[in-house]
Structures are given as structure tokens and as C-alpha cells.
Amino acid sequence: MARPSANAPCPCGSLRKAKGCCLPVLLGAPPPSPEALMRSRYTAYAVGDTAHLIRTTHPASPHRQADVRAWAEELRQYCAAVRFVGLTVHAASEEGDTGRVRFYARMTLDGRDVSFGEDSRFSRVDGRWTYVDGERIEG
Numbered sequence: 023m024a025r026p027s028a029n030a031p032c033p034c035g036s037l038r039k040a041k042g043c044c045l046p047v048l049l050g051a052p053p054p055s056p057e058a059l060m061r062s063r064y065t066a067y068a069v070g071d072t073a074h075l076i077r078t079t080h081p082a083s084p085h086r087q088a089d090v091r092a093w094a095e096e097l098r099q100y101c102a103a104v105r106f107v108g109l110t111v112h113a114a115s116e117e118g119d120t121g122r123v124r125f126y127a128r129m130t131l132d133g134r135d136v137s138f139g140e141d142s143r144f145s146r147v148d149g150r151w152t153y154v155d156g157e158r159i160e161g
């Protein structure tokens with residue numbers, strides 16, 4: 023399964039080693055905050071951990087697909103095609119079981135810049151943060 027190297031800088035841009043950042047979340051530890059979940063999802067995209075992306079998508083998210091195998095294959099192809107260059111988290115907040123994270127994700131596809139900013143919504147389900155959806159924003 024796709025994992026970041028434990029002692030390499032975490033792909034989420036935190037400047038910490040992966041083992042002290044997103045790796046434990048990818049291995050199943052509950053993310054302590056919406057920002058931690060968002061970072062782990064960016065890292066999952068960067069390393070192609072499609073299972074983590076599927077597992078951490080809210081049950082009612084519009085991004086969820088009924089055919090999980092087809093969804094996983096779509097994610098796998100996306101992760102393989104896109105180069106994930108870096109992540110900047112601009113703001114993060116939580117209140118009760120909901121959270122928001124504003125971020126800018128830098129990425130390229132076939133050498134083209136496909137970076138984007140998003141204001142993401144998160145919801146806690148059974149004690150674990152999940153991604154609901156997001157709105158594109160100006161970077």
C-alpha cells in the first residue's frame with residue numbers, strides 16, 4: 023500500500039517528518055483535528071493511498087461513489103497523473119462535530135499548473151473526522 027517514507031518530509035508541507043505528521047493517520051490513528059485530516063488526505067493523494075481517501079469521505083458527501091471499486095480506480099489514476107507539489111493551510115477551525123479548512127493545493131498535470139484553493143467542510147462521524155465537500159476559492 024502507498025505510504026510516505028517515515029523519515030522523509032511529510033508531503034503535506036508541515037515541515038515535519040511523515041512519521042510525526044500524516045503517517046499515523048494514514049495507518050489508522052484518528053486525526054486530532056479537521057486540519058490533520060485534510061493534511062492526511064493531501065498526503066494520501068500525493069502517495070496514492072486511495073483507501074484512506076475513500077475511508078475519510080463522509081457517508082453523505084457528494085464525492086462518494088456507490089461503486090467503490092470504480093471510485094478507487096478513478097482515484098488511483100488521478101493520483102498517478104497529478105504531481106502534488108505542496109500544500110498551504112490558510113485557516114482551520116472546528117466547532118462541535120463540524121470543521122472548516124481553507125487551503126491552497128499546488129499541483130501539476132502534464133506540466134500544467136492545476137493548483138487550486140478550497141474552503142473545505144468536515145464532519146465528525148463516530149469520533150473520526152471526515153471530508154464532506156468544499157468550495158473553490160481564489161488562492
Ligand SMILES: [Zn+2]
Nearest residue numbers: 032034043044
Ligand atoms: Zn503531513
